[in-house]
Amino acid sequence: MSIFATLKLALRALWRNKVRSLLTMLGIVFGIGAVIAMVAGGQGAQAAVKEVFQSLGTNVLVVSNNSMRQGGPSQGAGGGAALTWEDLRRLEQESLPTVRYIAPVLETRTQLVSEGGNWATSVSGTTATWFKIRNWDVEQGASFDEDTGNSNAKVAVIGKTVAAQLFPNENPIGQVIRISGQPYEVLGVLTSKGQGPRGDNDDTVIIPLNAYKQKLSRDGGAKYLKGQILVSMMEDDQAETTMQKLTELLRDWHKLDAKDDDDFRIRNPAEFAKAQQDSTERIATLLAIVAAVSLFVGGIGVMNIMLVSVIERTREIGIRMAVGAKPVDVMTQFLVESLALAAVGGLLGLGLGYVSAQYMADYFGWKMFFPATTAAVAFAVAGGVGVVFGLYPAIRASQLDPITALRYET
Amino acid sequence: MPPLIEMRAIERTYVMGDNLVRALRGVDLTIEQGASIAIMGTSGSGKSTLMNIMGCLDQPTKGNYLLHGRDVARLSRAQLADVRGRMIGFVFQSFNLLSRTSALENVEMPLMYQGVGAGERHRRAMAALERVNLKGREDHHPNQLSGGQQQRVAIARALVTEAPVIMADEPTGNLDTKTSYEVMAILQGIVAQGKTVILVTHESDIAAYAQRVITLRDGLIIDDRKQTPLTPPPPEKHDQEAA
């Protein structure tokens, strides 16, 4: 029997039981829809996480004081700090082969006041190099050059959020903001970096390191560096070796014994990013599995209906066999029927998946992903579900004895 | 040329729980091509069982059955289906048409399984319907046809493959006398074309239209005689088409 004739027969049989076919199909529709939505959503979420961590700068190590020691018994003149300005100077002198840039950052939360407004945010003091490490440019005006960065000039580069809060209707460039009472002239506004792991990246103010030391450090920044040192590397794969080298140097400079713990901390944000991404991926995989289970349940629905259909049509099967239908003809007939059921369901499921993925992307502010390969695979899976779950009923139909089937009373 | 049907010591036993029902207890039968044969006997004598075995719908428990010289016992299910499709046309007491399917499609169905193309299928099915005087009814579904008309669709379905044998199990069992004559007239026309018609009946006035009458009792042939067949009265013109 030609495949075209078989297909026509199958579609007609499905059409005869429209409501039943539709309800059965819904299982596949939701299964495929869920798989697509979950995979697309997972990719969107991962991309979003990646973006967040990329805003930190990708190839950076953060050297900081060991916060575990703060307030502990060893708290000395540094107030828990162990890193010193001397460390920074020696590090710069060392010019390690894998290190590209080094920038110290001091940071505090404080109140900003402008003509038009009032805003509490974090203020960082650093050098011009910091902008290179963070790979962060201004959108308007200018950031500091080397000289300004190392000076105590009362200037500031502000993030977009701060600009919006303090200067909602004016050009912020050249305006004055007061930070802890001191006036600073706004040099530039940074481009937006959106959300970071610690919240809004754009809610920040950057001032020259020495200005910060003089006006915002309580001890004037005498000996201890109560902040962080950002170290960026030449190449992507140098984080491990650089971290080792830095640890070695700092332990030496801090005169730590072999049995002493580090009194500083070196973090690799990229690793955080990786961990975060891994956990997102695990959740995404889990959801995809749940979706796959629902597809499986949909497949069982197909099988169930096909079994019912075989029983209902026992007599028809008998008639067909009597006039010459071979077992394989009968099997194909039912298999094509379940395949058609699953394929149409799969197509509708693709539509549903697309719409839900779009909705999720809008809702969570992700990028919309609808990978063609996933769609193709999902559609193939739907077809596979039709075949796999249709196989048993189809085989049962084909194994019927012609006489028994012909005698079957409905 | 081997005989059409050659049966040797055919037995058919059904197992019903602990009981054995011996529906056929050793049937020897030879049927040559081109004859009309009636199989008679009381209810439960094994007529349908015999016919199902002859039609390759069922297999004997014991004995040999050669159809056109081929040993049926050696054929696979698929080969049996093929034999049924090409060699035998069935007509059943309960018509056994596909419901919600037009007369034309019912008649086309056997050709589908022989891989006949759509155009030829249509042409041959239309011709078969014409032979049973159902021209103009091809789009009717079984529930829109009378019993006699349904049985004629079933006969058209048996004819469409040009199979050499038509097997009919009580084809007139559900029909009134007048309609029965119509059906018999059609079947006799088929015999006249050189085909073999084997029909099961328990009405002797139906068996009177056959050239040979075989009588079964309790699974054995007790009588087998030749006779001069009657010709059914010509169908009255007016009931032909009360469409």
Ligand SMILES: Nc1ncnc2c1ncn2[C@@H]1O[C@H](COP(=O)(O)OP(=O)(O)OP(=O)(O)O)[C@@H](O)[C@H]1O
């Ligand atoms: N599938 C079956 N299972 C068990 N016993 C069966 C089966 N089919 C037939 N029989 C038994 O075999 C015997 C012959 O049955 P068969 O149908 O051949 O009779 P028949 O001559 O066609 O009768 P009728 O004129 O009533 O149609 C009966 O006793 C019947 O009960």
Ligand SMILES: [Mg+2]
């Ligand atoms: Mg019978």
